Every structure is written in C-alpha cells, then in structure tokens.
Amino acid sequence: MSERIEAGVWVEIHDIVLEAGERAPQVPEDTARIPLEMRVKGFLSEPAELGGEAEIVTAAGRRLRGKLVDVNPAYRHGFGPPIPELSTIGRELRTLLGQREISDD
Amino acid sequence: MTSYQAVMAQRNEIMRQSVGIDYRKYATGVLAFDYEALMADTGYDLERVRQVQQRTAVGDTPLVELKNLTRLLRLFSKPGYGARLFVKDEAANPSGSFKDRRASLSVFEAKRRGYPGVIAATSGNYGAAIASQAAKAGLRCIIVQEAFDSRGIAQPEIAEKTRACEAYGAEVMRLSVGPELFYQFLKLLKETGYFNASLYTPYSIQGIETLGYELARQVREQEHVYPDAVVVTHAGGGNLTGTARGLLKVGANETEVIAASVDLSGLHMASDHDFNRKSFTTGHTGFSLPFTTWPDRADVPRNAARALRYMNRFVTVTQGEVFYITQALAELEGLERGPAGNTSLAAAFVIAQQLRQDRIVVVQETEYTGAGKHPLAQLNLAKRMGIAISRGDPKTSKPGQSIVIPETPAQLDVVDVDLQRVRRSYLQHALQSEDKEAKLTEADYTFLAEETRLDITNVKEICDEFIGQAR
Numbered sequence: 001m002s003e004r005i006e007a008g009v010w011v012e013i014h015d016i017v018l019e020a021g022e023r024a025p026q027v028p029e030d031t032a033r034i035p036l037e038m039r040v041k042g043f044l045s046e047p048a049e050l051g052g053e054a055e056i057v058t059a060a061g062r063r064l065r066g067k068l069v070d071v072n073p074a075y076r077h078g079f080g081p082p083i084p085e086l087s088t089i090g091r092e093l094r095t096l097l098g099q100r101e102i103s104d105d
Numbered sequence: 106m107t108s109y110q111a112v113m114a115q116r117n118e119i120m121r122q123s124v125g126i127d128y129r130k131y132a133t134g135v136l137a138f139d140y141e142a143l144m145a146d147t148g149y150d151l152e153r154v155r156q157v158q159q160r161t162a163v164g165d166t167p168l169v170e171l172k173n174l175t176r177l178l179r180l181f182s183k184p185g186y187g188a189r190l191f192v193k194d195e196a197a198n199p200s201g202s203f204k205d206r207r208a209s210l211s212v213f214e215a216k217r218r219g220y221p222g223v224i225a226a227t228s229g230n231y232g233a234a235i236a237s238q239a240a241k242a243g244l245r246c247i248i249v250q251e252a253f254d255s256r257g258i259a260q261p262e263i264a265e266k267t268r269a270c271e272a273y274g275a276e277v278m279r280l281s282v283g284p285e286l287f288y289q290f291l292k293l294l295k296e297t298g299y300f301n302a303s304l305y306t307p308y309s310i311q312g313i314e315t316l317g318y319e320l321a322r323q324v325r326e327q328e329h330v331y332p333d334a335v336v337v338t339h340a341g342g343g344n345l346t347g348t349a350r351g352l353l354k355v356g357a358n359e360t361e362v363i364a365a366s367v368d369l370s371g372l373h374m375a376s377d378h379d380f381n382r383k384s385f386t387t388g389h390t391g392f393s394l395p396f397t398t399w400p401d402r403a404d405v406p407r408n409a410a411r412a413l414r415y416m417n418r419f420v421t422v423t424q425g426e427v428f429y430i431t432q433a434l435a436e437l438e439g440l441e442r443g444p445a446g447n448t449s450l451a452a453a454f455v456i457a458q459q460l461r462q463d464r465i466v467v468v469q470e471t472e473y474t475g476a477g478k479h480p481l482a483q484l485n486l487a488k489r490m491g492i493a494i495s496r497g498d499p500k501t502s503k504p505g506q507s508i509v510i511p512e513t514p515a516q517l518d519v520v521d522v523d524l525q526r527v528r529r530s531y532l533q534h535a536l537q538s539e540d541k542e543a544k545l546t547e548a549d550y551t552f553l554a555e556e557t558r559l560d561i562t563n564v565k566e567i568c569d570e571f572i573g574q575a576r
Binding site: 017018022023024026027028030031034035036037038039040041042058059060061062075076077078079080081082083085086089090092093094096097 | 255
C-alpha cells in the first residue's frame with residue numbers, strides 16, 4: 001500500500017511537459033528521444049498517495065497537478081570529498097612566493 | 106492550443122505584455138533599431154539607478170587589491186611587466202553576486218507598474234537575485250531552471266540555486282534539459298501576467314552600468330587613474346555590455362574591455378548527455394559565442410546586451426585553469442569565491458603579465474561560494490560522470506572528457522578569440538535573420554557598423570560576400 005500524505009505537507013510533484021515526439025525541432029538527437037520533464041515543490045492541497053496524482057499550491061500561489069514523487073524533499077547537493085588535485089596548490093604557491101611553509105616548522 | 110508551435114507563435118504578443126516595451130517602435134531599418142533610444146526610454150539615468158539599488162543595499166561593493174596574486178604573476182612576467190591586479194568583490198551584494206544589480210531595477214520597475222509578480226528563466230545566480238529582490242518588494246516570484254538530466258542528476262551549482270531561490274520564497278520550476286524551457290516560460294507569463302524579468306531588457310543592462318561606474322571611480326580615487334583593463338566573465342553579454350557602458354559614462358574611455366569565457370567547445374548546450382559533463386553553468390563559450398555573434402536570440406525581441414559593441418578583446422580559458430585560480434584566490438588572498446565568477450580572474454592573471462608593472466587590471470566580479478557552487482562539488486560531479494581529472498598542461502584538456510589543473514602558474518594562458526571572425530559571423534546571422542528579399546538600407550549598414558565596430562565600407566563588402574554566397 002502506498003503511503004498517504006496529509007494536506008499541507010511540503011512535497012514535490014513531477015510531470016511531463018513535452019513527450020519525446022513533441023520536442024522542439026532544433027534539439028539534438030539524444031534530447032529528442034526523451035521527454036521534457038518538470039519538477040515543482042509546494043504544499044499538498046488535498047491528501048494524496050506517494051506515486052499517485054496530486055495537487056500542490058506553489059510558493060507563488062499557483063495550483064499545479066502532477067505525480068507526487070517526494071515528501072519534504074531534501075537538498076542533497078554538498079561539497080563531497082576533497083579533490084587531491086586541488087589540495088596541494090596552496091602549499092605550492094606559498095613556496096613559490098617564498099613564504100614559510102607551516103607544515104615544515 | 107498549448108502545443109510547442111502554438112505557444113511559440115504567440116511569442117511576440119506575450120513578450121509585449123510581460124515587459125511593457127513595444128520593441129517595434131525602435132525599428133529604423135530592415136534590421137536596424139535605435140539602441141540608445143531603447144535604453145533612454147526606461148527613464149533611468151545612472152544616478153537614479155544607484156538610488157534604486159541603494160534602497161536594497163545593492164552595489165557599492167569593495168575593490169580589493171590582490172597583492173599576493175600580483176606578486177605571484179610577476180614571477181612569470183618579463184622584467185618590468187606584471188600589472189597590479191584588483192577585484193571588485195561583488196559577492197558582497199545581498200544575494201551574493203553582481204546579478205543583484207540586474208535584478209534590482211527589473212523588480213523595482215515591475216512593482217512600480219503594478220505587476221503582481223516576476224518570472225525569470227535562469228539556472229544561475231540571477232534567479233537568486235530576482236527572488237531576493239522580489240522578496241523585499243513583496244512580489245510573487247517564479248524561477249524556471251534547466252536543472253537536471255534524464256537520469257535526474259542535477260548540476261550541483263543549479264541545485265544550490267534551487268535552494269537559494271526557495272530560501273527567498275520563490276516558486277522554482279525545475280525542468281530537464283532542452284531549449285523548450287522557453288516554451289514553458291512563455292506559458293507561465295501568459296498564465297500569470299507576471300513581469301518578464303529577462304536578463305536582456307534595458308533595465309537589466311542599466312542595472313550593471315553602476316558596476317563599471319563604481320569600479321572606475323574607486324580606482325580613480327585610490328590610484329588617480331582609470332584602470333587600463335577590465336576583465337569580464339562573458340556569457341550572455343549583459344555583464345560586459347553594462348560594465349562597459351558604465352565605464353564610458355564615467356569617462357574611462359581608454360580602458361580596455363576584455364571578455365573572458367571558459368572554453369566548452371565540443372559540448373552541445375541542448376544535449377541531455379553533455380549537460381552534466383560541464384562544470385560551469387555560465388561564463389562559457391556555449392553562451393558567449395552564440396550571444397556575441399547574434400544577441401537577439403534572447404528571450405526578448407531586442408537584446409539590450411550587445412557585447413560586440415563594447416569588446417576590445419575576447420579570450421578563453423579552460424575549466425582546470427579556473428579551478429586552479431579559485432584555489433589560489435582562497436589560499437593567497439583569503440577570498441573563497443565561486444569558480445564561475447573567477448573565469449575573468451584566470452584570464453586577468455595572464456593578461457596582467459602582458460602589461461607593464463604600473464598598469465592596473467580589474468577583475469570586475471566575484472560570486473559567493475558554498476555547497477554545490479564550489480570546485481569540490483563540481484569536480485566530484487565530473488568524476489562521477491567519468492571525466493578524467495589530473496594535474497598537467499591545461500592545453501591538453503578536452504571539454505567533457507578531461508579537466509587538467511595546471512601544475513604551475515606558468516601554465517596558465519589565454520587563447521584569443523579572433524574578433525574578425527566573430528564580426529563576420531555576426532553579419533552572417535544578421536543577414537539570415539531577415540527576409541531574403543529585403544534590401545538593407547543605409548540605416549541598416551550604419552547599425553551593423555556600430556554593432557561590429559567595423560567601418561561601413563567593410564560591412565558592405567562582407568554583407569555582399571554573404572549575399573553572393575546565398576545566391
């Protein structure tokens with residue numbers, strides 16, 4: 001059974017704007033093969049099931065319908081691990097400038 | 106009717122309603138229009154723009170001399186060479202970039218004219234700027250982004266802009282890859298009746314004129330001269346156009362205006378496959394070359410950003426060089442700033458080496474950095490997409506396949522874009538944009554000469570050549 005989400009919860013919906021056959025004539029072949037997708041967040045206006053049809057009220061006050069795909073969606077972007085190719089640049093440049101290298105003390 | 110073709114056919118009417126400018130009245134020839142009249146009709150002069158911007162703490166950002174980077178670049182310059190490097194720290198604006206200047210006047214004008222909200226199509230800093238300004242003005246705001254590929258992978262930099270726009274209370278419509286973003290944008294304008302806060306209206310460009318004005322004044326006050334060169338990260342042309350117009354308005358007529366873009370040649374901007382194989386979402390040749398050679402491809406009928414009119418030189422740098430200089434800026438100058446805005450810094454580091462020591466080079470912007478908008482996030486995405494990251498000669502890098510981070514500052518370089526070729530390409534686009542039977546008037550040739558900085562005879566020769574080829 002799908003999860004029932006209450007009205008008023010902050011969610012994300014997904015919809016297809018243009019199907020693969022409806023894409024603009026100038027798009028390259030790889031893009032023409034796939035649909036143009038849309039994702040918008042808002043507050044659920046009626047209770048709905050995850051994966052089912054739902055209506056939201058967006059931050060601009062618009063009512064939009066689509067498939068309910070996420071509840072209280074996370075911001076997942078971050079920094080990730082340090083990049084070794086960048087890690088030593090500062091040390092190299094300070095050496096060039098003749099500054100004392102802290103790690104050499 | 107909401108099919109792609111049906112909506113696109115209503116484009117001009119929707120635009121007229123949403124920016125309140127009837128561009129038709131500026132036409133002076135088959136393809137000529139009165140650019141200065143379009144700009145003047147906004148009713149804002151530079152002082153008034155400054156007043157509007159000061160209401161929301163936009164502008165008056167610090168000018169910082171990069172003394173350590175100057176020392177560093179002089180190690181690689183001929184004796185007596187190595188100009189002083191300065192940066193205008195635009196990250197100090199309310200939403201963290203110079204885009205607040207562009208947004209401020211548009212939102213002020215939307216409010217003044219009674220529009221209930223504003224819409225902008227942008228995946229970059231401009232979205233946050235519009236959302237920030239709209240929040241202060243009490244207007245509703247929708248930002249339309251090209252945000253993720255068909256696997257659902259978002260560019261980290263765009264994901265950060267989604268977050269920032271939502272933090273300012275905007276609705277963010279995130280779309281997958283493709284130019285039909287514009288179709289969705291038109292539908293939204295029609296549905297909501299909001300103001301089109303396009304990057305390319307006269308308001309947006311006038312908002313940037315204060316940047317050129319301020320930096321020229323700041324250098325003049327400190328050093329009693331105007332800067333010798335101003336290096337501008339170049340994409341859609343607004344940054345360069347506005348800055349250059351500001352420099353001219355303050356009287357810095359001799360200052361060389363240099364465009365710098367990240368070289369992303371070979372990557373298709375509308376390709377789902379290529380979308381996440383670039384680290385930079387702006388400031389790259391995927392925008393700067395098409396917009397320099399044909400500015401009116403923009404989301405308004407006449408683009409107020411006309412970079413070729415103001416450009417003295419146009420150079421490209423590689424992704425790896427920008428990441429390198431971003432790290433150098435953080436570790437030598439204590440300024441951790443977003444990589445895209447450092448495109449011009451990477452170029453300026455090399456350009457300064459070509460000038461004498463008493464010369465002044467200004468990098469005219471920085472942008473904020475943070476999760477997603479950071480070299481670490483962008484290089485981690487690159488690794489995930491199978492792009493090789495290495496140290497070495499950046500000249501050996503290939504956009505979409507490899508990013509090569511220099512091993513020494515001596516490897517930083519710029520590649521000059523042949524401006525004569527750019528001008529010819531502009532003229533070719535101009536001729537293609539019009540009805541084949543239409544005969545160009547003297548006004549058109551004068552306009553094309555102003556657009557390309559060529560003399561009229563030269564313009565006519567090149568146009569005749571293209572017309573001959575077309576037959």
